[in-house]
Amino acid sequence: MTAQALPERVAVHDGSVPTVIGAGAALRSLARLGVTEDSLLLIDGRVLDRHPGFGERMRRVICVEPRREPQTQLLDRVQREVGAAERIDAVVGVGGGSVMDAAKLIRLFRGSNTGLRAAQRYAESFGVFLVPEAWGRKRVPLVLIPTTLGTGSEAGAVACLEGAASRRLVAGAALKADSIVLDPELTRSLDGIALREGAAEILLRIIGGYVGSEPGDVQDAAAEGLAAQAARTAHEGLRRGFDDRIRLLLAAASGETHAGWALAGRDPYGAKHWYLANEISSAQRSRKVPATLRLLPEVWRRVMEGDRRFGDRARLVRIWRIVAAEIDLDADPIRGARAWPSAWGIDLPRFRRSAIAAAARSCSRAWAGRRPALRGISEAEILAVYAAASQWAPDPVTSVGGEERR
Numbered sequence: 001m002t003a004q005a006l007p008e009r010v011a012v013h014d015g016s017v018p019t020v021i022g023a024g025a026a027l028r029s030l031a032r033l034g035v036t037e038d039s040l041l042l043i044d045g046r047v048l049d050r051h052p053g054f055g056e057r058m059r060r061v062i063c064v065e066p067r068r069e070p071q072t073q074l075l076d077r078v079q080r081e082v083g084a085a086e087r088i089d090a091v092v093g094v095g096g097g098s099v100m101d102a103a104k105l106i107r108l109f110r111g112s113n114t115g116l117r118a119a120q121r122y123a124e125s126f127g128v129f130l131v132p133e134a135w136g137r138k139r140v141p142l143v144l145i146p147t148t149l150g151t152g153s154e155a156g157a158v159a160c161l162e163g164a165a166s167r168r169l170v171a172g173a174a175l176k177a178d179s180i181v182l183d184p185e186l187t188r189s190l191d192g193i194a195l196r197e198g199a200a201e202i203l204l205r206i207i208g209g210y211v212g213s214e215p216g217d218v219q220d221a222a223a224e225g226l227a228a229q230a231a232r233t234a235h236e237g238l239r240r241g242f243d244d245r246i247r248l249l250l251a252a253a254s255g256e257t258h259a260g261w262a263l264a265g266r267d268p269y270g271a272k273h274w275y276l277a278n279e280i281s282s283a284q285r286s287r288k289v290p291a292t293l294r295l296l297p298e299v300w301r302r303v304m305e306g307d308r309r310f311g312d313r314a315r316l317v318r319i320w321r322i323v324a325a326e327i328d329l330d331a332d333p334i335r336g337a338r339a340w341p342s343a344w345g346i347d348l349p350r351f352r353r354s355a356i357a358a359a360a361r362s363c364s365r366a367w368a369g370r371r372p373a374l375r376g377i378s379e380a381e382i383l384a385v386y387a388a389a390s391q392w393a394p395d396p397v398t399s400v401g402g403e404e405r406r
Contacts, residue, residue: 017155017259019180021252023244026094026145026183027053033179034141036089040082042103044095047147050189054094060086066098071105071162072120078106079113090141094186097151100144101159104175107142123161123168127275127366127373131172141178147186149247150198150289152205154180155255166282166362171268182251184244195242196344197289199234199250203227203323204292205257208271210319211303211311222261224322226253231326238327238344269373272310273299276374279363280386283355294348296337298389304334309376341394351390360386 020029041058045065048055055061062078069077082088088110093103108131109116123129144154153159157176160167190198206227210220230253237246256262269275273292276299281291303311320333329336329343341348351359364379374382 039090092143094145096148097153100153104159124163128169143179144177145181150201152254152258156258184248211316212270213266231323275367279359283359286349295389300333356386
């Protein structure tokens with residue numbers, strides 16, 4: 001199906017957010033999603049340069065440069081520029097995960113610096129701030145339009161809150177969008193690295209939630225089917241190119257990892273690798289997916305040795321066999337994880353000693369010990385995972401370009 005033939009339609013299912021799908025749908029659908037000229041637009045500056053039509057639809061436009069402006073400064077800027085008494089009909093977030101997270105937080109904390117600061121202080125100490133249900137009442141509509149692949153932030157009831165040391169979480173129904181638009185035209189500018197890392201992030205989220213949760217017939221069937229579909233789609237993209245159809249399928253799969261049956265009722269802290277990768281990538285100032293792939297063999301080694309604090313061995317073997325069969329990797333989880341980065345052309349960072357020490361301290365304080373994410377895991381054990389992960393080299397295998405990477 002060509003990009004021009006992609007139908008624009010609204011898709012809804014239990015647990016999901018109403019979603020408009022189709023090439024060019026983003027601008028065409030704004031009015032029927034409740035967006036008026038009195039809405040607040042939060043948009044990545046690079047996206048606005050390529051799609052200036054967004055800025056013409058709303059009077060209040062906040063341009064974001066995620067790599068230059070820390071989230072705390074952005075939230076403070078919005079509080080200053082958009083008064084609490086100013087009429088705002090909707091909040092629209094157009095960009096990657098960091099922009100959409102900021103849009104969620106702006107809608108939640110608009111006009112309440114006290115609430116924002118309280119959430120920041122609590123999350124810094126306890127890892128996650130759970131939003132009281134009452135905070136979600138009488139909020140203006142939130143419309144999220146992703147321009148990247150992988151995070152699935154548009155479909156989740158969670159936002160990353162940047163702190164002094166690393167990213168923390170704010171979670172609750174009040175963070176969920178009221179509408180989503182998946183428009184493949186907005187992801188055409190993504191380069192190969194962003195596409196490969198985005199596809200990997202989707203699979204990592206499915207695998208992590210599966211391995212770290214108890215069995216469930218409906219959820220397991222949904223997760224296994226979603227893992228196979230996402231892996232098959234990613235592999236097709238690697239071999240033939242990430243065209244509009246492939247990117248749209250991956251975007252839908254990314255949203256499903258947050259809102260579909262695959263995660264319904266699951267342990268919200270099941271993906272143990274996320275917490276470890278969150279801290280080391282922040283300490284390293286490196287991208288999270290490459291950091292996660294460097295950690296993965298060591299995390300999975302502990303799972304395979306029977307350490308249930310990191311996940312269930314039988315469940316890892318089962319879900320990885322499904323994924324590995326679709327992306328042509330070794331069915332053994334550890335060997336497969338070691339080969340995955342080279343097979344997908346993802347270069348991994350080397351963890352610095354100073355970053356390892358800082359990340360272990362931060363991770364232990366926020367997520368481990370008696371906290372549910374990494375319950376019972378000590379700082380020394382976290383340090384050992386980081387140290388071991390920093391030593392191994394990815395196995396050279398045939399890469400997406402057909403040449404061996406060494």
